[in-house]
Amino acid sequence: MSDTHTLTKLAALIHSRRSDSADKSYTAQLLNAGPERCAKKFGEEAVETVIAALGSDASALRAEAADTLYHLLVLLESRHVAFDDVLRVLEGRMGMSGIEEKASRPQSTS
Numbered sequence: 001m002s003d004t005h006t007l008t009k010l011a012a013l014i015h016s017r018r019s020d021s022a023d024k025s026y027t028a029q030l031l032n033a034g035p036e037r038c039a040k041k042f043g044e045e046a047v048e049t050v051i052a053a054l055g056s057d058a059s060a061l062r063a064e065a066a067d068t069l070y071h072l073l074v075l076l077e078s079r080h081v082a083f084d085d086v087l088r089v090l091e092g093r094m095g096m097s098g099i100e101e102k103a104s105r106p107q108s109t110s
């Protein structure tokens with residue numbers, strides 16, 4: 001069964017692409033282009049996910065969600081933010097050990 005380990009493995013693979021040739025790797029191409037390019041791709045994939053979510057094709061939504069997760073990991077790598085640290089933020093919010101982020105979380109107005 002797929003779980004968080006899949007994302008952790010993918011984040012490690014993306015990190016390893018930093019030193020690879022952009023000719024051979026799409027990930028290396030994105031990382032070489034920098035955070036602005038990576039953020040633009042993430043935004044495009046997120047919008048495509050929103051569009052798919054409003055349709056009725058579940059397989060299209062699954063595919064767009066996978067693209068969005070990949071591009072989120074590339075964006076984090078482009079800014080040298082470790083995916084493990086993002087997981088710790090989530091764990092902290094679940095009451096598990098991890099980085100305490102409550103102070104920096106936006107307050108809901110609703």
Ligand SMILES: N=c1c2ncn([C@@H]3O[C@H](COP(=O)(O)OP(=O)(O)OP(=O)(O)O)[C@@H](O)[C@H]3O)c2ncn1[C@@H]1O[C@H](COP(=O)(O)O)[C@@H](O)[C@H]1O
Pocket residue numbers: 010013017024025026027028041066067070
């Ligand atoms: N999970 C992914 C993944 N998801 C989406 N994509 C690519 O993201 C791109 C986004 O789709 P688009 O339609 O926007 O593609 P595009 O128009 O060609 O892209 P741009 O020119 O706009 O950048 C496509 O080229 C997809 O192939 C991915 N590319 C790579 N991976 C993973 O990353 C690993 C390393 O990939 P490489 O660095 O290419 O070896 C692979 O083994 C995969 O596991």
